[in-house]
Amino acid sequence: MTAAAVAPTASVHVRKPRLTFARIAKSEWIKVRSVRSTWLLLVIFAISALGITTAMASFAAFRNPEEGEAGVFMGESDAGTALLNLATMAVVYIAMIVVTVYASLAIGSEYSSGAIRSTLSAAPRRGSVFGAKTFVIAGTSALATAVLIAAAWAIGAGILTGRGLNPALTSDGLRQMGLTVVYAIAIALIAVGAGFITRSTAGGMATVLGLLLVLPMVLNFVPSKVGAYALAALPDQAAAAMVSNKTDYLIGGVWGAVAVLAGWVVLAIVGGYATFTRRDA
Amino acid sequence: MIQLEGLTKRYGAKLAVDGLTATIKPGLVTGFLGPNGAGKSTTMRMIMGLDRPTAGRATIDGRPLSAQRAPLTKVGALLDAKSVHPSRSGRAHLLALAATNGISKRRVEQMIQATGLEAVASRRTKTYSLGMHQRLGIAAALLGDPAVVVLDEPVNGLDPEGVLWVRRLARSLAAEGRTVFLSSHLMSEMSQTADHLIIIGRGRLLADAPIDDIIAGASEEATRVRSPQAAQIAAALASHSVTVTTEDAETIVLTGIGVKQIGEAAATNGWVIYEMTPITSSLEEAYMSLTDSAVEYRSASPVLEGALS
Numbered sequence: 076m077t078a079a080a081v082a083p084t085a086s087v088h089v090r091k092p093r094l095t096f097a098r099i100a101k102s103e104w105i106k107v108r109s110v111r112s113t114w115l116l117l118v119i120f121a122i123s124a125l126g127i128t129t130a131m132a133s134f135a136a137f138r139n140p141e142e143g144e145a146g147v148f149m150g151e152s153d154a155g156t157a158l159l160n161l162a163t164m165a166v167v168y169i170a171m172i173v174v175t176v177y178a179s180l181a182i183g184s185e186y187s188s189g190a191i192r193s194t195l196s197a198a199p200r201r202g203s204v205f206g207a208k209t210f211v212i213a214g215t216s217a218l219a220t221a222v223l224i225a226a227a228w229a230i231g232a233g234i235l236t237g238r239g240l241n242p243a244l245t246s247d248g249l250r251q252m253g254l255t256v257v258y259a260i261a262i263a264l265i266a267v268g269a270g271f272i273t274r275s276t277a278g279g280m281a282t283v284l285g286l287l288l289v290l291p292m293v294l295n296f297v298p299s300k301v302g303a304y305a306l307a308a309l310p311d312q313a314a315a316a317m318v319s320n321k322t323d324y325l326i327g328g329v330w331g332a333v334a335v336l337a338g339w340v341v342l343a344i345v346g347g348y349a350t351f352t353r354r355d356a
Numbered sequence: 357m358i359q360l361e362g363l364t365k366r367y368g369a370k371l372a373v374d375g376l377t378a379t380i381k382p383g384l385v386t387g388f389l390g391p392n393g394a395g396k397s398t399t400m401r402m403i404m405g406l407d408r409p410t411a412g413r414a415t416i417d418g419r420p421l422s423a424q425r426a427p428l429t430k431v432g433a434l435l436d437a438k439s440v441h442p443s444r445s446g447r448a449h450l451l452a453l454a455a456t457n458g459i460s461k462r463r464v465e466q467m468i469q470a471t472g473l474e475a476v477a478s479r480r481t482k483t484y485s486l487g488m489h490q491r492l493g494i495a496a497a498l499l500g501d502p503a504v505v506v507l508d509e510p511v512n513g514l515d516p517e518g519v520l521w522v523r524r525l526a527r528s529l530a531a532e533g534r535t536v537f538l539s540s541h542l543m544s545e546m547s548q549t550a551d552h553l554i555i556i557g558r559g560r561l562l563a564d565a566p567i568d569d570i571i572a573g574a575s576e577e578a579t580r581v582r583s584p585q586a587a588q589i590a591a592a593l594a595s596h597s598v599t600v601t602t603e604d605a606e607t608i609v610l611t612g613i614g615v616k617q618i619g620e621a622a623a624t625n626g627w628v629i630y631e632m633t634p635i636t637s638s639l640e641e642a643y644m645s646l647t648d649s650a651v652e653y654r655s656a657s658p659v660l661e662g663a664l665s
Contacts, residue, residue, distance in 0.1 A: 092426040092457045092500060102455035109448035110441065189439035192406055193449070193496060196433050198456040199405040199422040355407040 099198050099207035107215060112180055117219060120173040121226075127165035128227040132158065132234040154240035159248045162227035163255050163318060166220060170259045171311070174216045175283045178266035181212050183276025191356055201352040205271070209344070213263040220259035224252050251318055258314040261340050262287070265310065268343025271351045286339075287311045310339040357382055357535055358403060358504060362412030365398050365559075372398045374559035375412065380537045382503070385530045387550030387567070388539035391647055395559040396539040397435070400508050403537075404433050416504055428457040428500025434493040435508045442482035446473055446492045449481065454499050467495040486513040494525070505529055507538040511545060523549050543643040557647045570646075578611045579618055582631035589627055593618070609635070 107113050135149055151157035185191040198204050232242050262283070270279035287310065294306040306312055307325035316324035316332035324332045358380040365373040373395040380386045390396050401407040403414040405421040413420065416430050424430045440449050450464045468477045471491040476484065481492065490510065497505060507526070511519045526549050530536045540546055546553060546567070553570055555563040563570055583589055586608050590600045598612040610618065615634050622629050 092429050092459050094424075094426055094428075094457050098458050099456050102452045105448060105452040105455055106441070106444070109445065109452070110443045112443065184441055184443075188441045189436055190441045190444075190449075191439075192401075192404075192435060193439045193453060194456075195406055196404050196431075196435070197428050197453045197496075197499075199424075199427050201422075353408075355401070 094198055094200065094203075096203050096207060099200075099203050100211055102194075102198070103207050103211040104215075107181060107211060110184075113177065113215075116173050116177050120169055120219060121223060123169040123173075124166045124223050125227055125230060127169075128162050128231045129234065131161050131165070132231040133238075135161075148235070148240060154235055155242040155245060155248060158228065158231045158235055158242045159244075159251055160319075162224055162231055163251060166224045166227055167255055167258060167314075167318070170216075170220050170255075171262060171287050172284070174220070174259055174262045175266045175280060175287065177216065178212050178263045179270050179276050179279035179283065182208070182267060182270025183274070183279055186274040187276060195356050202348075205348055205351050209264065209267050212267055213260050216263040217256050217260045221252075221256045224255050228252070247320075251320075254318045258318055258336075261310065261314065261336050264340045265343040268340075268345075268347035271347030272343075274350075308335055310336055313339075357417055358506075358537060359415045359418070360399070360403075360412070361415070363399065363402060363409055363414055364411040365395070365402060365407060366410040371559050373402070373409075373556075376556065376559070376561055377412075378554050378561065378564050380504075380535055380554070381552070382535040383530060383533050384551040385526050385536045385538065385549055386552045386554060387546035388537060388554050388556070389543060389546055389643065390539075390541065390556040390562075392541050394541075394556045394647075396541075396556065397508055398559075399556075400433070400435055400506055400537075400539065403506060404431070404435065406435075426457045426500065428453070428459060429502055430500075431504045431506060432497030432500060432502035433506040433508075434490075434497045434510055435506070437486065437489040437493040440481045440489070440492065443480050445478050446481055446484070446488075446495075447477040449492065450496060450499065453496055457500055459499055463499060463501075467499055470498075471495040487515060487518050490514055490518065490522075494522070502534070504535040505537070507536075509540060510538055511540070519545075555643065555646055562646050577614060578609055578635040579613070579615050580607065580609050580631065580633045580635055581618060581629065582607045583627055583629050585627050589618075589622075592625065593621060606630070 131149070148154050149157040149161060151160070185194065194204060195201070228244065228248075232244075235242050265286070266279060266283045269282045270276075273279045273282060291306060291309055291311055294302055294309070296302075297305065304325060307316075313324070313326075313332040313335035315321070317329060317336060320329055321332070322328050326332070326335055360376050360378045360380075363373055363376040364371070376395075376399060388396050388399070398407060399414075402409050403416070403421070416424065421427055421431055440446075444452075447464065447468065450467065451461065454460070454464050468474055471494055473488065473491055473495065476488055481489065484492065490513070494507075494510070497507070505526075507522075510522045510526075514522065526536050526538060530551070538549070550567055553563060553565065553567050554561070555570075580603075581589060584606055586602070586606045590602065590608050593610060593613060594600050598610060601609045601611075603609060615632060618632060619629075621627075
């Protein structure tokens with residue numbers, strides 16, 4: 076190896092080098108693919124969500140229609156609705172944890188390792204880097220959630236058919252699945268924002284998991300009307316109302332729920348963007 | 357070409373960089389020298405757009421880095437060799453960086469070879485030694501075949517072979533007409549690599565000149581003379597322009613008079629001369645005298661100070 080070997084030849088660039096948003100997004104895609112934690116989280120997500128669905132669909136008790144009664148499975152007389160609720164629940168609960176960890180790691184590890192400085196040296200446009208990172212993290216989270224909720228439904232439907240039930244997928248069912256994916260995107264966006272604000276994996280993760288899992292439990296014990304409204308204002312409650320079309324949601328029904336969830340997303344993204352574009356890296 | 361125009365960075369009450377104005381020209385290796393804490397890294401971070409200047413600006417060919425169409429082809433930087441994700445392979449790190457500017461995979465492989473990382477490129481960087489990290493950082497800096505190369509303490513922690521490699525690399529990059537800007541707190545390193553020096557202390561510019569001028573500017577012509585007649589010589593030559601310091605009974609140091617005049621005087625007076633040595637001050641001494649008042653942390657004990665200098 077000699078210093079002279081570093082001297083480049085003129086024809087090295089196939090394309091004309093130029094910094095674009097699409098190329099930064101491609102770079103972020105290479106980054107998420109090239110760390111083990113991404114694949115490990117995906118495996119955990121798949122095994123957990125599909126495992127819960129399989130177990131419940133296989134072993135939950137139901138009264139057999141052949142015994143002369145209407146088939147009642149998991150509290151629903153319609154097997155399709157029951158399976159839908161089951162698959163949604165399994166995917167949402169695991170997604171809350173997995174997507175939060177995934178997004179927090181993607182942002183936090185760049186800061187803990189200092190890789191953010193390499194990133195910004197190659198791509199010194201902060202707004203584009205923020206956008207590309209957010210897009211790739213939210214997009215991959217959405218894709219994984221969409222595939223897994225569809226797989227959960229398919230596996231569950233196969234099992235229930237074998238048990239003599241006949242689950243049907245309705246347009247309402249598809250809407251619910253779609254909104255579950257929307258919720259996963261919202262979680263990813265909130266975690267990305269928290270990651271950029273805290274600049275730490277642990278900080279981002281603690282903030283978002285506290286918001287999604289701990290605060291709802293705490294606020295459940297606050298008896299007053301204020302407590303009820305505070306609980307309803309949390310992102311997971313709003314998301315649940317949105318996904319299950321809960322018209323009696325405390326803050327403005329279903330559309331109120333959409334607005335509350337969007338508010339959390341905007342808060343996190345605006346905070347993260349302002350921090351990232353203004354602070355020294 | 358890098359231009360610093362009144363570049364200033366304030367952290368709270370402390371001025372890390374204080375109105376730095378300088379031009380770093382292409383075709384030369386420009387050394388950026390100063391004691392630890394003088395503001396070298398902060399200046400380099402501002403050039404790379406990582407820190408926002410409190411006042412002034414740093415531009416590359418007239419524009420800040422963020423306004424360049426393809427930043428990697430303009431500036432390649434190695435600021436901290438460990439700025440990589442520990443769980444990502446060296447190759448994936450380079451591929452991700454190259455992708456932002458649309459630089460080909462072929463170029464990535466070429467840089468892996470040029471920096472001698474073929475054997476470890478697929479390994480996660482947490483398994484890398486400091487020398488491998490340094491090579492990976494240099495591979496990243498040169499990905500875009502940049503016109504300007506910025507290296508912060510590039511030889512820190514390298515073995516002698518690595519030091520030599522970086523030194524040759526800096527020289528060859530400058531010979532190709534690139535702007536090479538490298539920092540160090542060690543004058544000895546600079547004396548072997550740099551053509552031009554920018555010296556700062558406490559964030560302020562102390563010197564901006566060719567390396568030879570800096571040595572010449574700091575040196576007073578001095579000659580050590582050893583003779584059994586040292587006292588006699590001292591008495592004969594001492595004048596208002598010539599100072600004499602006595603080292604021991606037969607050794608004196610004369611400043612303000614050349615070797616030639618001393619030799620002629622010796623012939624005329626028939627003095628016996630054992631030794632006559634011109635003393636040129638080293639770059640190290642020039643540096644010490646320049647930064648003397650600008651050292652941020654001074655060792656309190658004179659014993660320790662002696663040991664360190």
